[in-house]
Structure formats: C-alpha cells, structure tokens
Amino acid sequence: MTTNAELAARFEEFADLLEADDVEYKPRAYRRAAENILAHPVPIAEAVESGDEDAIDDIEGVGDAISSKIVEYVETGKIEELEELRAELPVDIADLTRVEGVGPKTVGVLYRELGIETLDDLEAAAEAGEIQEVKGFGAKTEQNILENIDFARTVGQRHLVGEARPLADDVLAYLEGIAGVERCEVAGSIRRWRETIGDVDVLAATDEPDAVVDDFLAWDSIDDEIESGPAKASVRVGEMRVDLRLVVPGEFGSALQYFTGSKGHNVRLRNYAIDRGMKLNEYGAFDVSELEADPDADPQHVGGGQRVGERVAGETEESMYDALGLPWIPPEIREDRGEIDAAEAGALPDLVTEADVRGDLHTHTEWSDGNNSIEEMVAAAENRGYEYYGVADHAQGPGVVGGMGLSEAEILDQVDEIRAIDDEYDVHVFAGIEANVDAEGAIGLSDEVVDALDLIVASPHSALDQDAETAGERLIRAIENPAIDVLGHPSGRLLNEREGLAIDAGALGEAAAANDTALEVNANPRRLDLWGSAVQAAIDEEAKIAIDTDAHRPATLEFVRWGVHTARRGWAEPNDVVNTWELPDLESFLH
Template identity: 75%
Template sequence: MATNAEIAARFEEFADLLEADDVEYKPRAYRRAADNIRAHPSPIADRVAEGDREVLEEIDGVGDAISSKIVEYVETGEIEELAELRADLPIDIADITRVEGVGPKTAGTLYRELDVRTLDDLERAAETGEIQEIKGFGPKTEENILDNVEFARQVGQRQLLGEARPLADDVLAFLASLEAVDRCEVAGSIRRFRATIGDVDVLVAAADPEAVVSSFVAWDSVDGEIESGPEKASVRVGEIRVDLRVVQPAEFGSALQYFTGSKDHNVRLRNYAIDRDMKLNEYGAFDVSETQRASGSDEDAGDGGRRVGERVAGDTEASMYDALGLSWIPPELREDRGEIAAAEAGELPDLLEREDVRGDLHSHTEWSDGNASIEAMVEAAEDRGYDYFGIADHAEGPGIVGGMGLSDTEILEQVEAIREVDAASGIDVFAGIEANVDAEGEIDLGDEVIDALDVIVASTHSALDQDAETATDRLIRAIENPAVDVLGHPSGRLLNERSGLEFDASALGRAAAEHDTALEVNSNPRRLDLWGSAVQAALEEGAPIAVNTDAHQPSTLEYVRWGVHTARRGWAEADDVINTWELTELRAFLH
C-alpha cells in the first residue's frame, strides 16, 4: 500500500511538471497539499482503501480535485492526469531539479530548447556549451550545472531518514506480530539514524527462517518481490527497498552488531578484538587465544573458519562489547569518531533523550508560510507536555519565497497576538522571529523589533554557493550579533536537493560558546542541519545546541524525533541542549 511519503511525492512531481509547463498558482497548491499529506499522522492510503474518505477532509489544502486524485492513485497506482503531463513533458524532473540552481521552470526551458530529459542530457548540454547560448542563461549557470550534476546523481539513490524510518517501524511491527519471530530490529544506517539511507535493513531471530521469509514476501504492504531465499529476502514497499535477513536466535546479538555498522566502526572494533586474542563476526565473539587462525577480516565466506575458537558472546549485542571489556555503544555513535576509546575509558556520553526536550524555539504559523494559527501550534505544543514554545515566523529578506516574510510592523503586530495567546495558555509562549542572514552575515531587524522579541533565530536562505572561508566568516558574524539567540539551520542545505554552505564547524562552535549563541539542529527531515559530525565538533568547543523542529503545522512537531537522534549522532547530552533547560535558565540565556 502506498505510504504518505509516496503519495506526497506524486503531488510534488505534479507541481514540478506544471511549473515546468509555465502553469501558475496550481503548483503552489499541490506543494502545500503534498506537505500536509506527508505530515499526516495516519496512513492515508490504508484508510482510503478501507472506504474511509473522511481522512481526506482532515488534510488542509486537499480539496475535491486533489482528493479524487488520491483515491485514483490508491485504487489504481496511477493518476491519469499526471501520466498525461509526463507524456507531454518527458523529463526526469526529480533528477534534474536535484541539480542546484535548476528549478522546474529551468528544466522546462532546457527541454523545449535543447530536448534535455535526463541528468546525462543535462551534463552533455553543459559540457558542449549549449546551455549558455539560451536567452537568460550564461557561462556561470552552465558552470554551476556542471559542478552539481554529480552531487545530484549521488543523492538520487538515497532516501530521507524521515521517510524511510516510519516504513521501517511498520516493517518491525509486522514482523513482531509473526509467531515465528523471536526478535527483530532494524540494522544498517537507518539504525544509526543517518540523514539519508540506501535501503531498509531488517534483522530477525527465528528458528524457522523460511516461515518468516514466506510471511514477509506475502505482506500486503509489499509492492514487489525483488529476490528471496531460505534465510533472506528483498522487496519493494512503495519506492523503498527493504532487505530482510533471518538468523538463529543465539546469533541475533552478534548479527545485529555486525550489520548495524558502520564499516569503519566494525573494522576498528575487530582490530581492537584482534589485539586481545578475540575474533568478531556476525556469528559471535570468539576467544582464539588457543588458535593461530584469527584474522579479524571479512575474507571468509559462509562458516569457513568464522566460528573458530571458543564462542564467548553473541546472543545479545551488549555481550559483544562486554566480551571486549567495553560498554555497549549506542548505534548513533558507531561512526569511528572516538567511540571505542571512550567506551574503553568509561567516558561515553549520557546521550540526549526525546523526553529531555522541554520545548521548541523555532516554529511557523499562517502569519508567514505555516499552515496553522498561533493558537493551534501552541495547543499542539501543550498537548506534547512542553513547558515552553517559540513562534519564529519568517522576517522579510533574501531567499524567502513568495514574499511571505513579515515586515517590522507586522512582526510587532504578531508579538501582540502571541502575548495574548501566552496569557491564555498553560505554557510559556515566546515571541520570536526567523531573521535572514544576508551574504555578509547581517540581519535586517529594527531596534524596536529586537527589543520586543524573546528569541531571534537567524538563518541563511540565500547566497548558499559561497566558499567555505567566506561562509564561515559570514556565519560567525551572525553568531556574534548580540541580538541573535540561535543560528538556524547553519548550512541551509536541503537533503537530496542542495548541498548548502560548507563551513568550519569548530570555528562556529568557538564563536557560539564565546557569544552565548546556540547552534541549531534543525529537525526537519529535509534538513537535519547541523548534522552529527558538525554537532560533535561544535560541542567539543563548548557550543550550546538547540534542537528545533522548524514545524509549519502541528503534526510536524513530531520531527523532534529526527533532531534528537541527529544530536545524539553528535554526542549531545541533555545539558548541551538549551531547550532541555528549565524555563528560568533558558530565559536567562535568551536575554
């Protein structure tokens, strides 16, 4: 059955093709609907298939026309009008628009002028100098396309964590319901909560592997079987590949450690084991002090030499680390960034938990580009048990699409509205703004506005092609601004769409620590910005962190899950994150 993300992707494709065809207004409506479909808390396709059409009425921006298309897609797997658009504009629109600077309108022009349909066509046209000959284009545009085509190819093969992990949770729930299944867990990069993943890896412990495989490939959510065997299978669910591996219960822990990775972590751990006359693999931990056959490598296939020595661990994952005298290392840390040495020294961090988060300092409402009122957003935050909540709509500035940023006058009007909601709410509501960091690192807010606000998040939305040195200086200038409380999504990246700014995260961390400015981990699954290694570098310099959702409607407050795990990948503890602090401590920081 189609996932919400898959349905949303169809309407995003609709919007892109319409925009490429120079259609006005409709693309924006389809994109808004796509955002709300993706964020809807229940599986839309399942409810529609069961005859529950009322679910479509719950989705903001989904009227009769879009509802009928959703129903058509759920029932047939296709939307006739979208198929006609594809025939009229036979462009790999998703691939082409992943190239930074190439939007749908540009893609449409390149198709009409040069018959560019694919990334390969685009690259050839740029290499031969044809693009700069088109009116409105030039050598710089052509050079930018050449510089970014390869990046677009790479990201096109990976799924967003926020789209793949919910599917993985569904897979786990299904497998856990099977009588033959003893234990199950995700593995690979999705268990380590990487920002993007190649496919969903699932590990199962069962005495009867064939029964599990048979049930798995017959699961009604499966859209196609790729391959299957006695102990493993690969299927397609929507647009995502799911790989299942079944192992014997006694080897579940060792297999889980092995297949979780990362490769660098496992190599380091195996070498650590070799130095202690131990051998690690997916079958267990073996004491090989009495044999000369320990190699610690992956060269053996099957069982050939891989169960040599006395097996001392493997039924649980923790036992694999314990056998080496190490504390269990959380999956998010397994990237070979010092975690094994920290485990040996007993210095692993007490990682941030979702329950530690007391509030959110960066959210949007219908005053700018959000889809809900101030009251609705605050009510949703209160329902989550938060102690405080910040509204930070967009201020005017470069990079804000459609002129949806607020002027100083409008900001002051919104502050009054927020104060009224605050007075009636059971939690503390902060009046904030998301100001724009211009190319020089300045923000454009009047003194009266700055004085009226509780929190200022400053973010980059334009000039995202600066070199690393220029970008670092620009961001540090924003951090040093005494009005700025939080540097929002520092790189400005959009996963699978644009790479954003490169910068020295350690330098940002030093500046943030010195000027009491928090660096944001933006939890939107399309951003996850800062990311793990950047968070770790900043924390090593003493920087405070804020884990915010950048929510544009109540349901996307749930994005905090992705932000928490991203911060964990950066070794963040609760005290490192300002929105885990008590209200009085946080207010002191913001002032």
C-alpha cells in the same frame, strides 16, 4: 501497499511540473498537500482501501480535488492528470531539480529552449556551452550547473531517513505479528539514523526461517518480490527496497552488532578484540587466545572458519561489547569517531532523548508560510507537554519563499497577538522571528523590532553558493551579532536537493560558545542541519545547540524525532541542548 512517502512524491512532482509550466498558485497547494501527506501518522492507503473518506478529508491541505487523486493513485497506481502533465513536459523533474540552481521553472525553460529532459541532456548542453546562450542564463550559471550534476546523480540513489524510518517501523510491526519471529530490529545505516538511507535492512531471529519468509512475502504492503531464499528476502515497498535477513535466536545479538555497522566502527572493534585474544563476527564473540594462528592468515580467522574458539557472547548485542569489557555503545555514534576509546575510558556520552526536550524554538504559522494560526500551533505544543514554545515566522529578506516574510510593522503586530495568546495557555510562548542572514552576515532588523522580540533565529536562505571562507566569515558575523539567539540551519542544505554552504563546524562552534549563540539542528528531515559530525565538532568547542522542528503545521512538530537522533549522532547530551533546559535557564541564555 502505497506508502505516504510515495504519495507525497507524486504530489511534489505534480507541483514541480505545474511550476515548470508557469502555472501559478496551484503548485503551492500541491506542495502543502505533499508535506501533510508525508507527515501523516498512519498510512493513507489504508483509509482509501477501507473506504474511510473522512480520514482523507481530515488531512490538512487536502480538498476534494487532491483527495480524489489520492484515491485514484492508491486504486490504480497512477493519476491520469499527472500522466498528462508528464506527456506535455517529458522531463525527469526529480533528477533535474536536484542540481543546485535548477528549479522547476528552470527545467521548463531549458526543455522549451533546448529540449533538455534528463541529467545526461543537461550535462551535454552545459559542456557544449548551450545553456549560457539561453536568455536569463550566463556562463557562471552554466558552470555552476555543470559542477553540481555529479552530486545530483549521487543523492538520487538514497532516501531521506524521514521517509525510510516510518516504513522500517511498519516492517517491524508486521514481523512482530508473525508467530515464528522471536525478535526483530532494523540494522544498517537506518539504525544509526543516518540522514539518507540506501535500503531498509531488517534482522529477525527465528527457528522457522522458511515459514517466516513465506509469511513476510504475504505482507500486502509489498509491491514486488526481488529475491528470496531460506534465510533472507528482498522486496520493494513503494520506491524502497527492504532486505530481511533471518538468523537463529542465539546469534541475533552478534548479527545485529555486525550488520548495524558502521564499517569503520566494526573494523576498529574487531582490531580491539584481536588485541585481547578475541574474534568477533556475525556469529558471536569467540575466545581464540588458546588457538594457534597461521602467521600468514587473517587473525580474525584463527583456526579456520567463523565459529572457532570458545563462544562467549552473541545472544544479545550488549554481550558482544561486554565480552570486551566495554559498555554497550549506542548505534548513532558507531561511526569510528572515538566512541571505542570513550567506551574504554568510561566516558561515553549520556545522549539526549526526545523526553528531554522541553520545547521548540523555531516554528511557523499562517502569518508567513505556515498552515495554521498561532493559537492552533501553541495548542499543539501544549498538547505535547511542552513547557515553552517559540513562534519564529519569516521576516522579509532574500531567499524567503514567495516573498512571504513579515514586514517590521507586521512583526510588531504579531508580537502583540503572541502576548495575548501567551496569557491563555500554560505553555510559555516566545515571540520570535526567523530573520535572514544576508550574504554579508547581517539580518536587517531595526532596534525597535529586536527589542520587542524574545527570540531571534537567524538563518541563511540565499547566496548558498559562497566559497567556504566567505561563508564562514558571513556566519560568524551573524553569530557575533548580540541580537541573534540561534543560528538556524547553518549550511542551508536540502538533502537530495542542494549541498548548501561548506561550513567549518568547529569554527562556528568556537564562535557560538564565545557569544552564547546556539547552533540549530533543524529537525526537518529534508534538512537535518547541523548533522552528526558537525554537531560533534561544535560541542567539542563547548557550543550549545537547539533542536528545532521548523514546523509549519502541528503534525510536523513530530519532526523532533529526527532532530534528536541527529543530535545523538553528534554525541549531544541534554545539557548541550538549550531547549532541554528549564525555562528560567533558557530565558537567561536568550539575548
């Protein structure tokens, strides 16, 4: 069955091709539709197949024209108008636009001038010095393109967790309905909530593997069967690969621990076990202290084979850690960054949860590039049970998409509207702004505007190719600005699209702690910025973070899920996250 992620990708491609062809206005409409399709809570294909046209029409940004294209794609697997665009502009738009500095318009120009269609074409043209000869380009641009091609090739092989996890949830829901499945769970990097995913790995416990494989392969969401056997099956759903592995119920816990990883965590844990006369593998935890070892053999295979010694654990994942005298370690922090030592010392973090989050400090409305009114966004926040909510539309400045930032006069007008709306709702509304951190670290707001606002999120949107030293000095100057409360998406990266600034998260954390400035975990699944290791480095310096969705419509307030798990990957506890605090404490923190 067609997934929402697959549909969204088609409309993103539509927008890119139209923009590459110098079409105005339409690309933005298609991008908004793509974002809303991706954020839609249920599979849109189900509505198409059931003939529920109203369900499609209810999706924000989807009018009759786009609705008909959704139906066409679900029913036929293609959109005729998109096929025509592809024929007119036969470029690999997704791969090419992953190169830093290459947007759709650039792709269009390079195709028309040099016939560039693929990454290989782009690389060859750059190496031959042809790009710098095109009007509007130069040697520096050409060199930047050349340096970023390898990155574009690498990221093109992975999916965003925001695309992969909803599919994984669908797989689990389907498996739970199969009679022979006793337990099931995702494994691998998706269970550790890495920001990008290769394949969706799923583990199921059953005594009827043949029947379960048959029932799984009957799932109507599957587009292609890749391979199958008595204990596993691999399929393609949309553009993603799903690998199902079946184990006997008594070995589910050990298999889950083993296949969750990471490799570094597992190696460290196995060595910890060896030192205690134990052996760990996917089949269980075994006491091998009484067995004689071959001095030339791998100590993990004492006595030969995998199931040797006295099996003391394996039915549950918790038992695998308990057999070593350790508490269960949350999957998000199994990255060999000190978690086993912390577990041994009884010092594992009490990780933040979604239920701890009391509000969102970085969201947008139709005043800048959002889809909805302030009142609609505030009502959505109140419906989520939030205690407070920050409206932070874009201020004018470099890098703001489409020049849609607010002037100072508009900011002041918006503050007045927010104050009026705040009186009508139980949720407390902060009048904020997302200011732009320019190349030198300034934000360009007058004292009058700063004084009128409750909250300033400052984010880099331009000059994202600075070297690490320049970028670090720039961001620290922003952190030290007494007007700034939150440094938004500090690196400016877009996953699978651009690397963003090279940052020293420890140095930013030290500056942030000294200046009572929070560092943002931007929960948009295209950003997840800061990321796990960076969060951990910042928290080690006693910095505080803010988990914000950067929501542009009510549905994307749900992005908090991705932000919370990213913060958990950085060992964040509730007190480390300013928007888990009670309102008076947060107000005291804000400048």
